[in-house]
Each structure stands twice: as C-alpha cells, then as structure tokens.
Amino acid sequence: MTKRIDFQVDAAAYKHWRVSYEGPVAELVMDVDENGGLFDGYLLKMNSYDLGVDIELSDIVQRMRFEHPEVKVVVMKSAKDRIFCAGANIRMLGAAAHSHKVNFCKFTNETRNTFEAAEADSGQKYVAAVKGACAGGGYELALACNHIFLTDDSASAVSLPEVPLLAVLPGTGGLTRVTDKRKVRRDRADVFCSTEEGVRGKRAQQWNLVDEVISNAKFDTVVAERVAQMAADSSKQDVAQGIALTPLDRRFGEDGSVTYSSVEVAVDRAGRKAVITLHGPKEDAPADMDAFTAQGAEAYMLRLAREFDDAILHLRLNEMELGLWEIQTQGDPEAYAAHEALLLENADHWLANEVLMLWKRVLKRVDVTSRSLVALVEHGSCYTGLLAELLFAVDRSYMMEDEFEGDNRPIAAITLTQANFGTVPMGNDLTRLETRFYGTPEAVVAAKDAMGAALEAEEADALGLVTEILDDIDWEDEIRIFMEERASFSPDAMTGMEANLRFAGPETMETRIFGRLTAWQNWIFNRPNAVGAEGALQRYGTGVRGAFDMERV
C-alpha cells in the first residue's frame, strides 16, 4: 500500500455512490463497484467498503452542506438487491497493515460523525432506509443516521456480527452508539452484538435498534411520506443556492512537500517531522457575506480550512513515519482577524455558519490525530482566533520572547477572539481553553478578559496560553532538543499518552468512540485471535472458524 491516497475526489466521477436531489430531499444511494477497490487483492462485494468508498462518502457529506444547502433531509439507501451494506471489506482488513486498519477506522469514524454534525450544526438530517442485510459497518452507517427505517422481510435485519464472526469489535462507533445514542439496554446490546444473524422486524424496533419497522409492501411509500414530513418540519433555514467546492490548488514536491495556496507542508525525514505552515490572507476580507459568497471556495477562510484538512489527511495516511507535526503560522494578525470577524459577526448566515462548522471539524481532526503536535509561535506569526485554537490543540507550544537577532518579522503575539470561547468546541463539548484549564475556570475568565489584545510572550505565558517562552539565546537549542527527544520515543507510547492527556474531564459519545472504543479495537487488531494466521480475520471466508487462545486477560 505505497501509492498515495488522495482525499480529493471528482464529484462527477464517484465510483460507489449516486446522489440525486429533489427539493429539500436528497437520495444518497450506495452502489459500491466491486472492482473499484482502492488497492488490489479484494472485491468490494455486497456493498462492502474500503477507504476509497469512504473518501467519496466524506466528500458527498461535505458537498451536501456547501453545494446543496437547500437539502434538509438526506435519505441513505442501497442500490443492491437484498443487501443494504455488508460493512468494511473483510479481505481488505485481513490484508491491511495494522497502521492502515487503525487509520482507516479513524477516518470512517470521523465521516460517521459528520452525519450527526450535519443535523446538529446545520439542520441537515441523515436518515437510513434499510432494505436487506445491514451488517457490521453497514449498521454503523445506519446508526450514524438520526433515524432508521427498516423494512420487514426475511432478508432485512440489522446486525453487528464482528464479535462472533471476526473476533474484532464493531469499531466504527457501533458499540458506543448502541448504548449511548440508541440507549439499548446493555444485556440486549450484549445479545445483539453476539448474534451473527442480527435482529429484525418488531424486535429491532422494541429494542430501539431501529426507529420504525415498515412492511415491505408499503416501505417506499411510507418512507417517502415520512421524509417529506421531516423536511416540512425542519427548522433548517431556506437557502436557494450553494457554492461549488472547486478543486484545491495543490502541488506535491518530489521530497514529499505539499504546497497549497495558503498552506505549506515541508518534510524533514531525518527528523521524522512535517512542518505545516498556515499563511495569513494576501487579500483584504470580503466586505460582506454577499462578497464572501461570490468568492465561494476561493474565500480565504474556507480555502484555508479545506487545504489544512487535506494536508492533515494526506500526512496521516501517507506519511506515517513523520511522527511529529510542527505547526506554524505566518502572516498579518489583523488582516487575518478581519476575515474571521466577518464570519463571527454573520454566524447566522448559512455560509458563514458552514465555514465555521468546517473549522470545528478540522480542529477536531487535529485533536484526534495520532502524531505529536507542537506549535511554534515565531515572530511574524498570526495565532489569532481560530488559528490560536491550534495552540490549545497541540501537545506543546513554544513562543519567541523579545527580539531575535537578524529577525525583522513583527514580534510574536497571540490574539484571542470570540472564536476561542465557544465557536469550535472539542469532542468533549468543552472549548479547548476550558479543557486546558480544566479545574481552574478562573483562567478561562482571565483569558476572555484579554480578548482582542495582541499578547506578547510574557503576557501569553502569564495567562497560561503557551507551554514555554524562550528568548533568542535559548530558542534554537531548546526546540532542537525537544524535537530530537520526541522523535526518539516509541510511537505507540506517544499515541497512548497523547490520547489520554488531550481529553481531560468529561466525556461524550464522540470522545468515547475515539478514546475507549478505538483503544480496545487497536488492542484487538494486534491480537493473534483476530489477526494471527489462525485468527478469525484471516480465516474469514475459508469455511474454517478462527482458532483462539482461550485465555482471558
């Protein structure tokens, strides 16, 4: 699996999905091309999916919000006969390296979360109209929808057969959504998750595994009626026209570097490090949201978010040995602030909201990225508002103090804006500052009092906004020592440590999926009972069941 995985897709050439629009309702039809796998060696039978299928899905959900704001309800269906979706492709999983499995699951989890975020943040509801077998990752897709219709015939059941069939977990949120979202009683969940054939008909509804069971004969009619009613009842504002998400301006260098219009990724292979620089705007902020809308995908705040998102995904999947990401910003803080302010002041404008909510998703990707993250606040940087959020997302930050010899860039300063106090909460539903100052809420108040001020090193340090401030004498050595040390640690230990330290305090379904469920799945993905030569994943389809070491640990 050495070819570059690309997260940018051409919406005119989806292989696995069809989308159609009729007023406020969109149909999202899963029709996976058996021969369209991202890698060789497996067929995507029975609407099973691999990362390529999910990359298209992620693109569709993103475009639905920007290009089709008129859509209030998205109905997910299957084009296959007697099968809704069979879940993640088992042969792909069996052949994939541990690292690919884990990263695949992370991306699919993030994509499932976008279903729910679409309704929570924009009123765009996803519903599943399930006909046929809805198994494993297929049911996890339905679980991510906020309403599940199930037809009542002998072939149609929902199931999570991973445990009995494959000796792994329903790891794309399945276990967590069953207990936390659908609130299925735990002993019933136990029965459900260990029953290969799943549950169908009335019992599926009684146990709250689905919302409605409808006879096969009436299914299409009733679903259409119910969906029309949902659209009519929707509180989503009417928007006639979206904007096009045009292709990114992106060039790959031979050394692995990537250059976007406002984001640069440099690669230091010896140091096992990627340097991601986010640039401030070159142009003035649009005068108003009409002007912003006219710019569309070219508008700076939207462009920057999309480019940064793409860079994150590229590095995660294609550059796994770059264990340290150094985040930089460079630009004029005030020019940046003007762009951001337009969105914050018009947060009730549909497009301003969409751009801010995209930032929320991108920043959440940072939070759950399994890389050591460090931000350098150098002279000339523009850590303001949403860009300052990066300081609170990373594991550590270092800030330049006072003038540096031969450095004529404007002195480093951090500026907090309204965006740091509730616009883009983490998965734990706290702001990054609330998480940072968990247990000392008065520190959040102090930070808020400093909103709008350009905080130089000493002030930023006093407010607890950075890990360390360093002057010209210490900067280079201290940073170098940190980087070298970090690059020498076991990547696994870093992953475990960071996953624990980044989310203090309360948990939500989302953090439980990325924290608890993912961690257990990673463990199981390393165990011979699943992935060994005689493990269930390897033996799947051979007619021979997995041979297990029966010791409980």
Add this chain to the structure above:
Amino acid sequence: MTKRIDFQVDAAAYKHWRVSYEGPVAELVMDVDENGGLFDGYLLKMNSYDLGVDIELSDIVQRMRFEHPEVKVVVMKSAKDRIFCAGANIRMLGAAAHSHKVNFCKFTNETRNTFEAAEADSGQKYVAAVKGACAGGGYELALACNHIFLTDDSASAVSLPEVPLLAVLPGTGGLTRVTDKRKVRRDRADVFCSTEEGVRGKRAQQWNLVDEVISNAKFDTVVAERVAQMAADSSKQDVAQGIALTPLDRRFGEDGSVTYSSVEVAVDRAGRKAVITLHGPKEDAPADMDAFTAQGAEAYMLRLAREFDDAILHLRLNEMELGLWEIQTQGDPEAYAAHEALLLENADHWLANEVLMLWKRVLKRVDVTSRSLVALVEHGSCYTGLLAELLFAVDRSYMMEDEFEGDNRPIAAITLTQANFGTVPMGNDLTRLETRFYGTPEAVVAAKDAMGAALEAEEADALGLVTEILDDIDWEDEIRIFMEERASFSPDAMTGMEANLRFAGPETMETRIFGRLTAWQNWIFNRPNAVGAEGALQRYGTGVRGAFDMERV
C-alpha cells in the same frame, strides 16, 4: 507462573510493609523485601513492587477500615534511603505474560482506588510523605493519596518515566489522575510525562504535581504537624474499637473448586466456565449492630462479601481460561433481606457503613472483571437487594418462569430493596439500574415502585430486570446454547465488547482509568516497541535503548 496466587495474607507476616498506629494517625511504611518477590527471576530493588507487594497493600487498606476505624489519616512513607518507590518492577513486567501484566495492572488500579474510597466513603484520608525518588508506579501511589508532601532536596522528584524509559504508559491511573484529579495543564502534563528525571521542588508544586514542597530539614516536623491538623479537622466519626478480619473459611478442591462458608465455586473446564454460588444465610440476622459487631468477621453480610471478593480475585488471576462465570444464588430471600436490612437501617453506624462500602467495592470488581458474566435466576434463589445488584452487573441474566418438573424449590423471584437505588453505585457514579436504563429513567422509577415485592418471572421481565425468562421446556437448551456459544468466541473480542457495553453514558476518573487508559495500555503491552525482543521493556537495564518501528498508527 503456575503457582496459585493467594489474595489472603497473614497480617502478622507482611514482607514488604510496616504499619504503626498512634491515635488517629497510622504510618504506612513501604519497605519492600528485595528477595520477597512473588515469582522467581527478579529482585524487588528500590522499593519496586510486584503483585505480592500489592496484595499486602490491599490487605492493609482493608484492615485499616475494619480493624482500625480510629485512624483518620494514613501517612505513606518509605523506609529506604533516597527512594520513595521506583514503581512496578520492570524485570517482572518484562518476563510476565501479557495476561499477567493486564491482570496485575487491574488489581493495582483497584487497590489505588481504595485509597480514595477510604476517604470518600469513611473519612479515612491517605497522604504521601515523599522523600527520595518517586517514580512511575511510585508516583501513582502518591497520586492515589489525597495529599502529597514532597521534600525539597536534589534526590527527591516525582516522575512518570514510563513513556521515555519503557515505551509503555503510566497505566496505574497515572495519566488520568494527572489530568483529572490533579488537573495539571495538558501541555505541562505532556512535558512531565516525557521527562525521565521528572519534576522536583517548587515547580512540582506550581504545576500541582504535589500539594506542598517542604525543605528537607523541616520535612518530618512539618508533615507531622500538618497530619495532626488533618486528623483534628477530620469529620470522621470517633470509633474506639474495630473488629478483626479473621482468616476466611476456605477449602480448595482438587478439581479447582473452592468452598467457602457461604460461597461455592465449581469448575467446568470443558465448558470453560466457573459457577459461583452465593448462599443465603443459615442463621437469623443479628438483633442490632451491637450483636453484629460482636459477631465481627463472622457476621453473614461481611463474611459473604469477603468470600465473594476472594473468589473473584482467585478466578481472575489463577483461572484465566474460565472465560464464563455463571452466577447463582440459593437461599431464603426473606432471611437474606433481614440481614441486609440491619445494615441499611443503620447505615450511619460505622461498621454497617464499612460492610456496605465493602459490597460497593466488591460489586465494582465484578463490573470490571474481564470475563463473560451470566446470572441464572433459578428456583430457590435469593436475588434480593445487594444480591440482585449482581443481575445488573452481569452481561446477561436468565430467569426461570413457572414451575419446573421435579423442582420443588420455591419459585424464582427477585426482590429490590433500598440497596438497589444508591447504596452501591458503579464507577460511573450511576446505580446499576440507572446504567441499565440509561435513557429511560422512567424504568428506574417503575423498578423503585416495585421495591419490596417478590417479583416472579413475568413481572421481572415486564420491568426489564432480566434478559430473558424461560420456562421448563426451553430453559435447559437455551442456557446450554448460550454457554457453548459464548465459550467459543474470541476472549479478546469479548473483553473489548464487554468493557464497552457495561458502562453506558457518563464517565468518571475511575471509568476512564479502567476504560480508556487500560485499553491503551493493553494495546501497548502487545506492541513490539514495548514487549518485542528489541523493545524497551526487554532492553531495560541493558544499557541499550529500545529499537522502535517508527510508524505512527
């Protein structure tokens, strides 16, 4: 590691700890015997510990509550020069099987939690007086104390060097207590957890890693003064005289069975199953708490809890291939209820409180036990109050419905008491019924309305108290099919599934330790970077650092 690990120890013959008492203050002195390891092949140098050291510690904490209720503050110290505690013994960890590592961590975690529970439930406060290096599991011991004094000399530092030194996590609650209990800022926690030598002096206090830093010269005096003040300020009620925790009445059979006075463990090796039967009382309930106190450790409710606790620990560590525990009760529900009622009605009596809080700890052990748990509600059973909690702790429960041919035992019934509604909450701070009915609080209300009634199968089913009710025709086959199926599943998948399904909804520090932190540690304990031939755990002490696969996953 095939010898039987015994969790019962003779308090007169501790190898690794000394305890002394002076009025309301106890000194708990760690003085690990290098040659006293539980297994061969390692020396317990520098106050490092293995499971044997922790079994003694657990015993001390338990006795402190029952035998020394006069104690209000327990001061933990080290008898070694320049070392407080070096943490878990690395050679032991390096040589131990994955299953032993995981079970060792679970038990040490449970024991650390008892420090905090002692103050929360009984007002008995644990404080750490740290002189010398306090590293890894050593600092995790201090973290479990509710106040940490640190002396200010060059040798004395607190540290969590697991990540840089061993490529594993501080898995005995360390990462979680740093962020959630001590609320250390996350970037400081990152610095701290990746700094081998740790943090000492003023910085340790500034970062809230310790509560007080005291100069070496004044340390003993100041600690003594502060501890005396804590004892004087304590709201713990004065109790002059405790009761002795006498040795358990326990016999091991050759087939692996264990017989206690009120608990029986039968073993079905072919079925990979242990059957644990809790028997109702043979004697009448004591007339009052004076009578109960006179019975001491022989009192039924205390005896039953201690025996059950010992059985759990024995099965966990010594019978790892028995992946399924079948829980049974047999006895007169009303006789049992009278014993329990005495405690509930006298919950403000110190000993009644201690017995109830022991039940709380024992039931929490059940919750985090990595075995498939099923309860059978057969005729003649006594699932009442605390014993009925078992039905809500297990993964599934089956109940006999109507009469069974040839079975003359009283018809199966479940009786809820006040004990099911707040006396013994789970680690997530919800009652087991609240967790079971997460999302449908009205079901908890309905259950409470039925308090006191002997609920036969149909009623219990209607209230959602059992997974399934079965009559004479179906019982045997259904139970057999379930047992066989369960025993055929991958133990790892079961562990991951059960750990996710058992704790719906909110999280606490405690659930985060057993859920998130433990899961990541288990993963890392399986990764070559830690446990491979070139991994950091294996290479520790050789002077050669671990060689790592640098891929991030």
